Amino acid sequence: MFPRRPTRQVWVGSVPIGGGAPISIQSMTNTHTHDVDATAAQVRQLAAAGAELVRVAVPDARDTAALPAILGQVSVPLIADVHYRYERALEAVEAGVHKIRLNPGNLKQHKQVERVLAACRERRVPIRVGVNEGSLVERADPALRAAQQSRLAADRRRELVRLMVETLEEYLRVFEKHDFHDVVLSAKTPDAALAIDACRAISARFDYPLHVGVTHAGPLQTGRIRSVAALGALLAEGIGDTVRISYADDPVHEVEDAKELLCALGLRARVEPELIACPTCGRIEVDLVALTEQVRARLSGIKVPLKVAVMGCVVNGPGEAEGADVALCAGKGKGIIYVRGEQKRIVSETEMLEALCDEVQAVAQQIERGQAGVRNAE
Ligand code: SF4
Incomplete structure (x- = not known):
């Protein structure tokens, strides 16, 4: 058993993340959330495969409007994935979701973030602050641009890690100003080596629980290698409190592979052959x-x-x-x-x-x- 890095604990509905809780498995639906029947069916399918938490995208108001009906048909806690529009977060919290994901790369205005914090505090809903390599690059940081022109991948990785940590620090200042600590962090990229460096740096800098995963990992055949390379290294160092493997495929495979990875590392007891x-x-x-x-x-x-x-x-x-x-x-x-x-x-x-x-x-x-x-x- 690999010793785990100590983190705070947050609760997503009935599921604890961090603070020594078992590493939870999550996945994300790929249905249109406003299609209530299809989304609820896929959430149940993912839960049956072993997902303990399921995230759904809420790009439009009709998606958040569908959440109460979906929540009524599933038993696993639901997470609303919010980008660009803070109103979606407010609507999702009102609908009763168990966690919100915000992207500092596209939801930046402090006043808007503060409104989300107030709503989440009232309902005791935690927030994942998830930075992505893709949205960082939009910041057009001069040092990052210089590093990207460097032929050395290590330079590029170092600058990206610095930017990811800085972005989280800046964002969390608003949270900490309002004494809001019900937070999970993540930093995702399709680059397995960068994912390892970024999560190590974030784990060293913050004591919030960490959601680990490789994003846009690709189809199963190659996505598996990227995901297992990054997550295997991190989990063996005790880093990671909840995992999401992501493939361009049926998300049930994400859950099956996450289970197998945790069992293979001795981080979860097998319950199947x-x-x-x-x-x-x-x-x-x-x-x-x-x-x-x-x-x-x-x-x-x-x-x-x-x-x-x-x-x-x-x-x-x-x-x-x-x-x-x-x-x-x-x-x-x-x-x-x-x-x-x-x-x-x-x-x-x-x-x-x-x-x-x-x-x-x-x-x-x-x-x-x-x-x-x-x-x-x-
Ligand atoms: S068990 Fe026998 S057949 Fe199988 S790989 Fe080993 S030596 Fe070859």
């Missing part, structure tokens, strides 16, 4: 890639933590099998099924999938019975 599989090599005698995909599909829906290994030969197979709850070592024409390290059955190639899945079901039921026993004892 973990599948490990050999990468295959010249020793392989079965179509292990297809078999692994079939096993993965059959594991979905099982809601207990168990480790399943699908291995292609005896080189590493028995070793991995010993560490797994259920394992298959597939060889030429036959496979060996292990349960908790013990060799249980030898089956033909055509029986391997079903035999493995039968053992998985049996172990899952044992774990469920054990969990129920613990709950009853409590």
